[in-house]
Amino acid sequence: MAIRGGAPRRTYAWITAHAPWSAWAWRNTTFTAAAIPAALPVLLGLTAIVAAPWPGALPLLLMLALGPLLTRLQRSRFRTLLDLDVLEVERKGARFTPLAVARWLRSEATWRQYGYHLLVSPLAAVAGALVVLAWAFGVAAAGVYGWFWILPADTRTPGWTGDYDAITVGGVLLLLTAPWFAALVTRLDSVAAASLLGPNRARELERRVEDLAESRAGVLDAADLERRRIERDLHDGAQQRLVALAMNLGIARATLPDLPAEAKAVIDEAHREAKEAIEELNSLVRGLHPAVLEDRGLDAALSGIAARAPFPVELTVDIGRRPGPTVEAVAYFVVSETLANVAKHARAERCRVHVVRDPAPEGPASEGPAPEEPAPDGSARGGDLLRITVSDDGVGGADPARGTGLVGLRKRVGSVDGTIMIESPLGGPTVITVELPCGL
CATH class of the missing domain: 1.10.287 (Helix Hairpins)
Structure with missing residues (x-):
């Protein structure tokens, strides 16, 4: 029978894909049932530990030794039955030396894996057993009339056929809910495995x-x-x-x-x-x-830019130790592009460029990572910064949304995790402050 219409066809396809006889239902059921044999070593070990506390040290050691094998077994179960790859935690260096074993036992990833084997795996096995029982009882209860007529006539119980209706309905409900329970268990097990068996x-x-x-x-x-x-x-x-x-x-x-x-x-x-x-x-x-930037540094290169500007430029450079070549290049192009924008748009009579390096604090306070504070644009910044301030007495009104010059400047600064702040009210003055991390 052909199903016409968009919505009815989609409804029919959805029901068919999630029916008790669908591939979806059998895949989830097979996966949950496979959790039972995978959890048997853990269940036997826990039973031995609970039954005999003092001799239980041996089962505990065996469970510790079987941990990597159980992890590989569970990963294989997910990969084979669900096509889900649980990433393996990388281990560097030798694996079987005493130091490597001690490091492995102290690893947070190791104890997350044991958390899965000792807690999630037994619960998944119990849920898998419930799924299998739901299917078995559902099939038996839904076919109770068939079992009744299979029995010899002299062994049938008269008057009991009225109860068979309720048993049949219960069996059908079990068959309808068992796939969804299996899907729920599969989902929870997959989330737990990704969190505990894989890397943090x-x-x-x-x-x-x-x-x-x-x-x-x-x-x-x-x-x-x-x-x-x-x-x-x-x-x-x-x-x-x-x-x-x-x-x-x-x-x-x-x-x-x-x-x-x-x-x-x-x-x-x-x-x-x-x-x-x-x-x-x-x-x-x-x-x-510019060759002068590589040969003589940022001070000489910026002096050349200031000398070529069509207006007086007051330049101050106090950086001490030179930053890296990439940061130097970005600082040079920031000043060059900013002065070019001032010459084109600001109608300024003079400009001031101030370049200073704020070194990271020295002494005991500088041990460990440098403290971070929020930058004007919300990003983090460290202690060793190259700060560039360009100010002019022009007409102001600089807006990155109305031109590509400031947008390109922002992108160039962002390429080295720098920050830029533009203050340009109408009527001026315009102040552009750029901070570049010298640690790049």
Whole structure:
């Protein structure tokens, strides 16, 4: 019979998928029933310990020794019957030395696994036995009329057939509820196994965060090295060729006075364009990675930016020990981009740039991780910071939502876990404060 219509068809499909004869019901029933043999060693050990307290030390030692085997058995049960992989806790180094065994016994992951074997596994076995009994009694009770007619006629009990109706209804209800009880047990067992047999989720997240931080630092370093390589290739290759071309054109213009006017005009135009190309290439090279930043540090590089600004810039740099090259590069581009934005939009007459490094506190107070305090944007910051403050007397009104300059600045600062705070009321002044962690 064809089922037409969207809702009736979905209802029929759902009922079929969750019926007592469905694959879903038998998979959950098989899984819960498999918990019974997996828990037998634990149940026998607990019985021996309770029955004989003093000799029970031997069963306890056997249970401790069988712990890894029971863990593998339970993982195999989840993987084979549910297609669920319970992650294994990684163990580094040797496994069978006394020190490794002592470390394993002290491990939090080990005792979480024993918590599953001693508490969850017996309860799952009891629930599995209840599921099996529910199926058995349901089948027997639902088919009570069949059993009645199978019996010889002289052994049938007259008058009892009225009670068979209630027994049949009870058996049908058992058959309908047994799959759902098995599904509930399966769900609870899966959650407990993921929490107790696998690695600690909080520590696993911490480890993944550390790995991601290390990989991101490697990517930033690789990108910085690539920028330096491109800058060096442009400076030593294309830029030198352009300089040589401009010199040859200048020599040709000076040593060939008898050329026609049209040829002189072409040489003059080519000479001017070559010099403009050199200037553009110089700007591009400085934008990639200025050589002075690597050779002489942040103070000299920022002095060059301040000298090229179209307005007076008061620069103060007090950083002491140089931070890492990646942090230096981000600080350089922060100041460069900020001054460029001031020149384009702020209509400022002067600007002030203050760069200072706040070292982590020394002495006994600096032992352990540096105390953290919330940054202006809500992120955490440590004690060793490179703080950059750029202020101008312009018209204000800087809004990251209305332009890509400040958005790009925020992204560049965020790439090294830095923070940025922008104060720019209408009418000015504008103050941009950037804090970069020097530990990167």
